[in-house]
Amino acid sequence: MVSLHEKQGGIAQIFDDNRTILLRFLIxxxxxxxxxxxxxxxxxxxxxxxxxxxxxxxxxxxxxxxCENAVRDAKRSAARKIARETGWAEQDIIQNSGGQDQLTPEKIAIERDRLRRALAELEKLPERTREIFIDFRINEKSQKEIAASYSISISAVEKHLQRAYRVIKIYREKTDAGLNQL
Known part of the structure; x- marks a missing residue:
């Protein structure tokens, strides 16, 4: 065992020697x-x-x-961001469906259920489409950045986003039709 202090460069040298491999591992x-x-x-x-x-x-x-720990921490951070965004969306839905003075436990439960079902619809998308949608809408990456990270064209990114938006549109139409029947 060689400590960092005992060997000049130590782990820093090993890092430099393996930087490319570590980067590929992370990518x-x-x-x-x-x-x-x-x-x-x-x-x-x-x-x-x-x-x-x-x-x-x-x-x-x-x-x-x-590297593994850094990736895990980054994923946790992204998950927390999604949770924050979901909470924000939930509040936005509730506020736009009648205002604070008309909130009832029943309305809150209905809106939470609608949000849960909308997220479930997105889960039905192919994994790559769902991840591109999350990168674009939640992680706020540009289409150019997404295209580079997946090694695809911007046109392909747009097609994935269109597919996701189509699912959301169909879901909204179904839920709006269901509400109008009540």
Whole structure:
């Protein structure tokens, strides 16, 4: 076991020697080259901060584990953002369906159910279409960024988004028709 302090460069040198492989590892897991670069940069900063509690027995394994942790943290962050957006959408639906003074537990339950069913409709989409839609609408990525991260044309991104919007439109038409029958 060689500690970071015992060997000049240590883990930083191993990081430099394996940077390309680590970047590919991150891109494969995030499917977003820009995010992968950001995560790799964060890992580099942590490594150079020298806040290691002791010697690192297997530096390359340590780096891969750091990459996995960074991806997991990024996914958690994205999930929290989706949850915030969903909460915002839920509040927006509730407020636009009658205002705060007319809220009843029944209306809140109905609107939550409508939102849950709308999200379930999106889950029926092919995975790639759903992820592109989330990248565009929730993660606020441009169509150009999405096209680059999936190695597809902007036209293909637009087609995926059209498919997702079509599903939402059909869902809205079905639910609006159901409400008009009440």
């Amino acid at each position: 494969a897991r995030t499917r977003d080259p820009a995010l992968a670069e950001d995560l790799l940069q964060d890992i580099w900063i942590k490594i150079n901060s020298g806040n290691h509690s002791g010697p690192i027995e297997s530096p390359l394994s340590y780096l891969y584990k750091s």
